Amino acid sequence: MSARLRDFHWERDFESVRGFLAGVFGTRKAYTNWIPSELENIKFGPGGTEYLDAEDEFLKVWEVFNETQKTAQGIIAVSYTKPPGKCWLSVHPHYMSAAREIVLWMQNRVKEMQGDGRGDVNMSFVADDNDAEFIRVLSDLGFQKGEVEGDIQIRSSDSLVPAYSLPEGYTIRNAVIEKDFVKYREVQMAVFSHIVSMNKELLELYSTASFYREDLDIVAVGPDSRFAAFCTARIDPLSKIAELEPVGTHPDHRRLGLAKAVICESLKRLEKYKPSIVVILGAAPTEGARRLYESVGFVNEGTRHYWIRTV
Known part of the structure; x- marks a missing residue:
């Protein structure tokens, strides 16, 4: 089994990705992971600009892939990489071993989005302070803890x-x-x-x-x-x-x-x-x-x- 990424298309994939996020939250209530309404708000939130189909490119679906059968076995992660470097990553707790590989891919994607000769960019993730496993992945890859994003009120x-x-x-x-x-x-x-x-x-x-x-x-x-x-x-x-x-x-x-x-x-x-x-x-x-x-x-x-x- 290996992790493979594929493109996200809102009309085709929204329901399955929402189901994945709901399932992840039910398994492990870490507020690093998006709750489903945070995903939907990307398209329907009223405070930004009109969502364009081209913005589907910022979202990627990661699936476990059976090399023998050549079939995808289910979603294990969803990544969001938006210029200039705003990133989110929701990973199923049973597949946290894939998080490092995905973050490295996202890092390369941020560089690609910048283009040549445009200088350095700050790449950022939001992580729940209690999400020790994901924080360890980020820390090992050179990420530094920055300012508070906000409280988690439950x-x-x-x-x-x-x-x-x-x-x-x-x-x-x-x-x-x-x-x-x-x-x-x-x-x-x-x-x-x-x-x-x-x-x-x-x-x-x-x-x-x-x-x-x-x-x-x-x-x-x-x-x-x-x-x-x-x-x-x-x-x-x-x-x-x-x-x-x-x-x-x-x-x-x-x-x-x-x-x-x-x-x-x-x-x-x-x-x-x-x-x-x-x-x-x-x-x-x-x-x-x-x-x-x-x-x-x-x-x-x-x-x-x-x-x-x-x-």
Whole structure:
């Protein structure tokens, strides 16, 4: 048996790769590996640019190959290598011995993407601090631990949802993208400046993702009818892993308890979908954020760091 890579094509491979990611998570809950909604967000996330078919090239499927029978026996890993050097790697725990070979291939791929004469580039992976096996592979290949990517906040699906209250004049409801686009974009831009490219077409595409439920796209509405805070709960229909992404409060409406309110409303509405677990990956590693998430039942299981090497 040997590991072989093949190209990824979204329409053909998305379901099988999603199934692989769900299975990996069920076997070994290391948050180095993508959860399925992180994969789907590459195409449907509203904060970037329109996904192009050519971007399938960044994803590769690694399969165990039977040399005798000349057949693939199943997916063992999925790699993502995006210019200039942003990388993710999800490996089945039974095949971690293949991780070194795959990382070396990805390293060469980063160099190819740079082209000749364009200088060095920082190649980076995100790794769960508890993922000792993968970290050892990266360290042995010369990668250095960099800055924190974020906390790993986990909430049991059977935890009780705390009560919340709203300041006078504020209400909570779910957003309706078709009619709320301007206010929706405005509040998210006030928190995340990097989503400057968000437009109505991208948001409408986002609403067709399998993880998206309109009733879980929660906003707090201020006295002036503008959106003051938001929390979207995404739930993968296969693994039932739910994530809160994104979460934020407009700077003009902070310290009013709105973040807790929209999170609690999201968690309450999530219950009918029976999530297997609720996660916030890459959560802000600040004391304020940690206190907030703890107050609504999350447990901080550690951090993820970038691991970086110049190639």
